[in-house]
Amino acid sequence: MSTVVIVGGHGKVALRLAEALTGQGHAVRSTIRNEAHGADVEDSGAVPYLLDIEGSDAHDFADVFGGADAVVFSAGAGGDGNAKRKRTVDLEGSLKSIEAAKLAGVARFVQVSAFGVDDPLPPDTDPVWRAYVEAKRDADAALRGSGLDWTIVRPGRLTDDPATGRVRIGADIPSGAIPRTDVAAVIAAVLADGSTVGAQFELTSGDDTIADALASLR
Numbered sequence: 001m002s003t004v005v006i007v008g009g010h011g012k013v014a015l016r017l018a019e020a021l022t023g024q025g026h027a028v029r030s031t032i033r034n035e036a037h038g039a040d041v042e043d044s045g046a047v048p049y050l051l052d053i054e055g056s057d058a059h060d061f062a063d064v065f066g067g068a069d070a071v072v073f074s075a076g077a078g079g080d081g082n083a084k085r086k087r088t089v090d091l092e093g094s095l096k097s098i099e100a101a102k103l104a105g106v107a108r109f110v111q112v113s114a115f116g117v118d119d120p121l122p123p124d125t126d127p128v129w130r131a132y133v134e135a136k137r138d139a140d141a142a143l144r145g146s147g148l149d150w151t152i153v154r155p156g157r158l159t160d161d162p163a164t165g166r167v168r169i170g171a172d173i174p175s176g177a178i179p180r181t182d183v184a185a186v187i188a189a190v191l192a193d194g195s196t197v198g199a200q201f202e203l204t205s206g207d208d209t210i211a212d213a214l215a216s217l218r
């Protein structure tokens with residue numbers, strides 16, 4: 001059994017990930033900024049920790065990370081239309097988590113990013129979307145240079161469709177959709193697979209089992 005901290009623990013992927021990990025016997029701490037979300041986190045099997053990503057510093061994060069075996073950064077500002085919060089949550093939240101992992105001595109770090117964020121953006125890109133893509137891109141770059149045992153998962157368009165257990169993984173694959181439950185299953189598998197350290201990949205639904213898809217990265 002290991003202990004995993006999920007930053008952004010009330011997100012839809014995060015809740016499914018907590019269910020998957022606790023179902024495997026792991027202990028999960030999930031950070032939330034709204035105390036009212038605690039019941040949903042507890043229903044997923046995780047223990048909720050109140051932590052305001054924007055109002056907390058790396059030492060606050062490290063207090064939650066202490067004694068953990070891995071951190072999963074799955075936070076995001078969501079679709080609130082606020083470009084500034086893409087930076088303060090998606091980027092700065094990741095930077096604080098990276099620093100906190102180092103302070104707490106947690107080497108394993110998995111980041112949930114987004115499909116295609118390294119691709120050039122056209123000049124007429126919506127400012128909020130641009131802010132989101134740039135935040136994810138810069139957070140990924142920071143993690144790659146962190147010295148941690150990182151993996152970056154970049155899922156395509158997320159759906160609430162039933163899980164299929166069949167995925168497509170690669171550094172440059174066609175865009176597509178994927179159920180959130182399958183994304184969670186991939187993250188859980190990544191945490192159990194040391195060969196994925198140093199891997200960054202895009203993820204959609206496909207024809208391969210998760211095990212076979214991850215094995216293709218080796």
